Amino acid sequence: MAPPKKQKMPSMKELQDLLATLDAEGGLAIGGGDEPANLDDLYEDSYFHAILHNNVKQDSFSIPSTPTSTSDDTTTTTTPPTPTTLTFETLILPQECAWGDDHESLGRQLLVRPGYQSVLSAITSASSSSSTSQQTIYMATGGSGIGKSSLAYFLVHKLHVAGHNVVISDPMFTNALLDNQYYSSYSPHLEEHLSIHTAISAPPSSSKTKKPTWWICDDGFLPIKGTNCHVIVTGSTATTADRDTDTIRKKNKLVQPVQFQVPKWSLDEIKAGLLVSLSSTSKDSPPMTKEQEAVIESLFKKFKGNPKKTFAWVKENWTGGRGEESTTTKTSKSKSNKPKRS
Template structure:
């Protein structure tokens, strides 16, 4: 059984390798009529799709081979993408993410560490904190974890300063985060150690207690778990605010000190993959979006100028390349329409 120290060492090792998107206070269930355009509705009703893109990787060896005249097959780097239907977008207040998010290579490693902690740790609670600079993908990590943890059969709650949403026993609940304690179902899920009512029975004696279904609470965008929290927790925090958040969790809310790990900076290949995903939002398909050789040179310069910040690079691209991509997409649509006639 791994200890918290061993889990922390695991996450630090992943970082070293660079492996790492209504009712009021009253209880409410199955609010599909209010969230039919939400990523949460899409997750609950199995509407999330997967795709894969490949990025050509130019290695130092390939460059040296050009000088010798030798040739070798180009290497590629594959990335997974989570895609919502056209009428949806990831996040309650992150609509700029659109309906497609890139799954960074380290996301699966974080998920594995979290699920391992909930399975093997004797304590009813583990707390992790993912820190990173603004725009590095903390919310995307949170949305990915909501999707995968729910898919794994666990109860999941996600909060930001405005809204709290939850899947408890595969039922959807929602409330305003400031009034979380007034919502019976959500409050019990994060504060109770009692078994879930729908936990499958296991072969045991009649007197044996049922194990509690693991509940994970993802606290994103500066929101922190409240005093009395009993479930497993992942907090996302800006690196600059991490110490203050830890002090609040430990001293004010009397919770255990979180295992902290840093979300690594994006590689240039991840930037390229993220841009292809972003540019495909205005095209027909991910495979229709591409980056030209001239654009690759520009990206390399932007990567150096903005020190690898995806938010700044994507903002520049949206201001300078998106109009061109939209024009190409419209032109292709017209051409296909003419051919069909």
């Protein structure tokens, strides 16, 4: 019996060619076309994968609104306020997917705050009405945990559905949906990724048949010099907005950002957000008890309407996130499993 043939070690050129299929243009090129390897399956748990394959579902649910007091020192309201309901929309990802990434995941459901659609309409209308198709830069400011990243994820989905090319960056990673293909790269090396760099460098198209590229810069990342596409900055706080604007204008030589503030959450939004973040389907969630609502109102005042702090407290102190046990004495703690990195 002949001995088995010894396996030949690949040459350096063969290794480089193999790596090139996994790291095309400085990052990953996903979605088909002429790419030598389709790595889409590696990102099945990401919201990019769900958006690209049109697997994001839209749903809605209603909650009773919190009555506001109208009494003062001279008058007293004796008639109880008429109960009303508020309707909220959610964007739902498939199982195993999550909005966000390892360090800050929002779960499968994304609560669409009432102002999100207004932001989308305003920026797209203003940008499309420009006769010269000039670049526009918008800066959403707000306190930590106010929901700026949630707005970013909402805009990625809606702009892609509307036919735009969309790029989103944080300090570590950049992900792009360009011409129905998915690309990913390390943010510090965007100049090495030809497809993404070309997209953000190209000026807004004046063509009636091709919609422009939008670049969403989140979590402190700012657009780089040479950027010509439309930009939305969603990572600035009130204390960093002036500094970020100075960097965009003077250092990176871009146009003056138009600032708008992400408003604080109302008590009703906090309640809706809890139903969304602590359940797989908000419609199936049982209504809050009066005791639970009293605790939420207390937390709303304590954390000054900050949803991130409120949700974190509830998840840590209420069993399974549903508050079955006493809110004053914790009998157990339950933390949700961290989704995989998107």
